[in-house]
Amino acid sequence: MSQTVASRSLLALTREFNRQLSEGEGVDPLAREIEDLELAALAVCADRSDALTALDVAVVIRCHDEAKQYDLKPWDLLPFELMLSMIGATEVSPSRVLLPHLTVGPSALRLWAFEIGWIARRRLDARVLMASLLLNVENTIGYWSQSLALCRALFDSDEEFHRSADEYEPQDMPEQFQSRMEDARESWGEVLYPAILQRRELAVQRRIVRYVLGGLQAAPDDGRKCATCDEGLGGYEARTAFLVSDAMGDEATDSIWHCALCGQYTKETYVDSFFGEDRVSVSAMSAEGGAERSAFLRGCATPGDRRCGCGVHLSVGR
Ligand SMILES: [Zn+2]
Numbered sequence: 092m093s094q095t096v097a098s099r100s101l102l103a104l105t106r107e108f109n110r111q112l113s114e115g116e117g118v119d120p121l122a123r124e125i126e127d128l129e130l131a132a133l134a135v136c137a138d139r140s141d142a143l144t145a146l147d148v149a150v151v152i153r154c155h156d157e158a159k160q161y162d163l164k165p166w167d168l169l170p171f172e173l174m175l176s177m178i179g180a181t182e183v184s185p186s187r188v189l190l191p192h193l194t195v196g197p198s199a200l201r202l203w204a205f206e207i208g209w210i211a212r213r214r215l216d217a218r219v220l221m222a223s224l225l226l227n228v229e230n231t232i233g234y235w236s237q238s239l240a241l242c243r244a245l246f247d248s249d250e251e252f253h254r255s256a257d258e259y260e261p262q263d264m265p266e267q268f269q270s271r272m273e274d275a276r277e278s279w280g281e282v283l284y285p286a287i288l289q290r291r292e293l294a295v296q297r298r299i300v301r302y303v304l305g306g307l308q309a310a311p312d313d314g315r316k317c318a319t320c321d322e323g324l325g326g327y328e329a330r331t332a333f334l335v336s337d338a339m340g341d342e343a344t345d346s347i348w349h350c351a352l353c354g355q356y357t358k359e360t361y362v363d364s365f366f367g368e369d370r371v372s373v374s375a376m377s378a379e380g381g382a383e384r385s386a387f388l389r390g391c392a393t394p395g396d397r398r399c400g401c402g403v404h405l406s407v408g409r
């Protein structure tokens with residue numbers, strides 16, 4: 092069983108997010124670095140083209156549950172609420188999750204919602220969000236151009252955007268709306284490439300490079316690593332089951348570990364070869380398959396004895 096790059100990235104980022112959160116004991120307000128990690132996990136969720144796996148779902152839910160124990164502000168975990176929606180853990184669509192946050196009073200909180208929307212833009216629905224985003228252009232002071240930029244980014248082309256925006260009916264400040272839209276048309280490049288939002292996206296991408304590629308390059312430490320999620324599983328003393336058996340005169344050891352992080356099992360077969368080089372092969376096992384196999388191997392009372400003639404030993408005979 093192979094693990095997609097996206098799944099591994101999601102796992103590395105959410106783990107680092109939880110780690111930094113626990114080190115700072117919640118940290119209020121959230122450090123920018125921690126926000127970047129959260130947004131990086133959101134970016135991986137939003138941009139992946141292949142199907143989400145059960146592991147992704149478990150990883151996001153676990154990370155969110157862990158983060159909830161800290162006394163964070165309700166908007167701190169907003170990226171997670173979008174992720175939960177994207178993985179199908181909640182009924183509400185990502186756009187509906189984000190919608191009420193786009194028009195909150197404090198401009199710094201609106202900007203946070205725009206940044207989240209920018210990172211998740213490929214998964215958002217312009218039909219749901221456009222009216223609120225354009226209302227900001229009409230009647231807010233801070234960050235109205237970022238609101239416009241996000242709105243534009245939800246469309247495939249300028250034409251589509253303008254066609255829809257022309258249908259918007261200003262509520263209380265039609266003149267301000269018109270003049271701002273005219274200003275925007277004159278410096279359209281800034282609308283397409285909004286500096287603040289792009290800076291955040293760049294920071295998010297740096298986190299992905301640092302923690303995902305950094306994690307892949309990390310030197311292996313002692314003990315087995317989970318074949319599914321790379322979590323350290325400990326040495327032989329931590330196995331859920333093992334069996335030493337005879338392999339045409341060589342000694343083969345099957346070992347199985349359970350991963351507390353992702354719930355999957357990892358199987359290692361080590362052949363202590365008399366003639367050639369020792370051989371090790373490692374593979375992932377599902378939660379059900381691993382549990383079943385472990386229970387089966389534990390059916391032998393003397394798993395370390397390769398000459399044991401019990402039913403378990405006979406059935407793994409090579
Ligand atoms: Zn694992």
Ligand SMILES: [Zn+2]
Pocket residue numbers: 391392393394399400401402403404
């Ligand atoms: Zn036996």
